[in-house]
Amino acid sequence: MxxxxxxxxxxxxxxxxxxxxxxxxxxxxxxxxxxxxxxxxxxxxxxxxxxxxxxxxxxxxxxxxxxxxxxxxxxxxxxxxxxxxxxxxxxxxxxxxxxTALDNALQGVNDMICNQLELTNKRILIPQSETIKKLTTYVPKNEAEALRTALFKAGAGSIGNYSNCSFNVEGNGTYKGNQDSNPTKGIKGETHTEEETKITITYAKHIESQVLKALFKTHSYEEVAYEITTIENKNQNIGIGMIGEFAEPMDETNFLNHLKTKMNTTCIRHSSLLNKKIIKVAVLGGSGSFAIQAAKANGADVFVTADLKYHDFFTAESSIILADIGHYESEQxxxxxxxxxxxxxxxxxxxxxxxxxxxxxxxx
Missing domain, CATH: 3.40.1390.30 (NIF3 (NGG1p interacting factor 3)-like)
Structure with a gap:
């Protein structure tokens, strides 16, 4: 190896x-x-x-x-x-x-913290944007199934709990090759009309090279017509931080003691207690002050992170408990x-x- x-x-x-x-x-x-x-x-x-x-x-x-x-x-x-x-x-x-590749992974740093704290119903706190690509290509109608299969095998067309996802439209494509062309269908110098299927398919950006490799290997045309765009949809399985829940509500002081024990730390810096039960907990390993507003927006009762500055604690504004357990401790x-x-x-x-x-x- x-x-x-x-x-x-x-x-x-x-x-x-x-x-x-x-x-x-x-x-x-x-x-x-x-x-x-x-x-x-x-x-x-x-x-x-x-x-x-x-x-x-x-x-x-x-x-x-x-x-x-x-x-x-x-x-x-x-x-x-x-x-x-x-x-x-x-x-x-x-x-x-x-x-940060592991910070943004679904089963990475923050998932590990959630597991240590025994949280359930976990989800990404701040889903990453611009991680989903869309491929549009045009293929002879009788080759569409083979191309779709190759793209699926390369990892394209997976959306959440679904796979083999694509959108297909049939129509007529035209082209005329010049004297240096070598068309696989039609005759060079003559305008050719071909029954084609327009295939649109999404894929995660990190597999783009293997998706394009499958496209070029399977497609029969000398010149493959295709478009790639980055779409705005956020990937709910990639991103920073995580939020989860306790099976049963926990008293604030009991939670802080639970946090100390599970995260193996002797010191927790925290904002004022709010005299309410703790159910939803947001976590972000390492320096996480930038995610305070996201934790609030997601309805977290507590945000567990590290490297909070003096003025960061004011942003709790009696709506959330901020708990700084230390950088090393959050990632240990x-x-x-x-x-x-x-x-x-x-x-x-x-x-x-x-x-x-x-x-x-x-x-x-």
Whole structure:
């Protein structure tokens, strides 16, 4: 097995196409064709983690946070980022990061938090826009079924709980090939009329290359007429944050104690309690102040996140409880999620959970 094989498995869980634009995800260090001896999974790639990879004979580190976030102009070892990259290269260790791709995955970071808190009826808090593409193409009528089948097989035409979805209109197409053409139907230099089916089909943007490959491989025309547009519909299965419910209402103080226990934290910064029962809980691992209004709009009683600033707490405005459990604490179980996932997918070598605590924040 090579590095790319592991990447392929990880992209099934969280396609990198859905990472935020500001992020730096993917293979950050190493060769995608390198044979793997072992995989070490961590939240952050620090020097101690690279040392751990060396000790455990793992030459691929799968990290949630990217060690290279901003551009590197020099590699002199003057800071921890440069030292990590230099040590990884020296020991032929590859580093792959998922970060916001996993944040936006349906079964990613925020789903893990919901599971820890024992929430049900989970759904995405802020569905991502511009993730759905629409393909329109024109094919000879007698070839329409074969093309639809090929596009479905490539993953197109799936909408929520439905598959093999398409819209079809029959009509007549015309064309005239020039002297350099080689038409599969009709004669060059003559206007040809063909009974055609117009096929319209949607697909998730991360599979565009395989959808187009199926189109060109199956379509018989020398020049395939097609259009691709990005549609406004939001994908309810891709996006940041999540909201869920408790099976039974919970007292506010009991909820905060439940939160401390389940998220393994000794400190919670929170806004004023509202003397009401807690049923709906919104969560967003990492820095989540931007989602406060979305949590309110979705009727959450509590919003669990991290990195809230002083003035963020004022925005609760007696309508929601804001609970800051710490950045590391909100994402700490992400590496367990990845280990469990990769262990099911890969059975011929070790998937190791890093023992290094990478939390830079200490509490007295």
């Amino acid at each position: 090579i590095v790319q094989d592991v990447i392929n498995h990880l992209e099934e869980l969280a396609p990198l196409a859905y990472a935020e634009d500001f992020d730096n995800v993917g293979l950050l260090v190493g060769d995608k064709n390198q044979k793997i001896t072992g995989v070490l999974v961590t939240l952050d790639t620090l020097e101690a983690v690279v040392d751990e990879a060396i000790e455990t004979n793992c030459n691929l580190i799968v990290s949630f946070h990217p060690i290279i976030f901003k551009g590197l102009k020099k590699l002199t070892g003057k800071n921890y980022v440069e030292r990590v990259v230099m040590k990884a290269i020296k020991h032929d260790i590859s580093i792959f990061s998922m970060h 179980f992400t590496k367990n999620l990845l280990v469990a996932y990769l262990t099911k997918k890969i059975t011929n070598f070790a998937i190791i959970l890093s023992k290094t605590n990478t939390n830079p924040v200490k509490y007295l």
